[in-house]
Amino acid sequence: MVVYHIVAFKTKSAAGLEPLRQGFLALPEKCLHPKTGKPYITIARGGKQISSEGKDRGMQVCFVMEFENEDDLAYYIDEDPVHEKFKKQAGGEWDVLDVVAMDFNQGVY
Template sequence: MPFVQVTQIQFKELVVDEEIKSICDGALALKASCLHPTTGQPLIKSITGGIDHSTEGRQGGMTHVFVTEFETEDDRRIYVNEDQQHRKFCEELSDMTAKISIVDFAPGVF
């Protein structure tokens, strides 16, 4: 069963555009660098992201969003709990964020 992770980010005010671009590029690069420990295949099936453009006014300060799709729940578990590239990225990201929201779901399962 596929799993989807939605990550919303609000960067700290002092973070400059070049740092934000670097983080965003790094997030997208996780697809190539986060590999299954036994198969060597990518843990991430797809990843996309961008700057918020909503006109609804309910972003709560979030400015950037990433949607990451995993083929299986196990791939998502390894990515979140074991993958060293993901952990390193999260450490870099934590110093730059004012707020972050992460929600995982299985499509169609309510």
């Protein structure tokens, strides 16, 4: 069953947003499945936070990723070395101050 991963970021300064965006959107090409050696993130999209509801908690950008199944998502979150490197860069050189991440299966409540 397809699973979606939503992640939003708040950075210390606007200077970190562009490298964060570039790094995040490069993940689908760089993250390879441990068994097949092929890319396993099926979709990655994102953009600037534009909600006017006032509930954004300071998040500036958000992204949505799609995975074929929960096992692929679990590998991405817990083990993928490319994702681990991204997280270190985000918290270091890109000055990410806060992250909100959520996952869901379409139609499962």
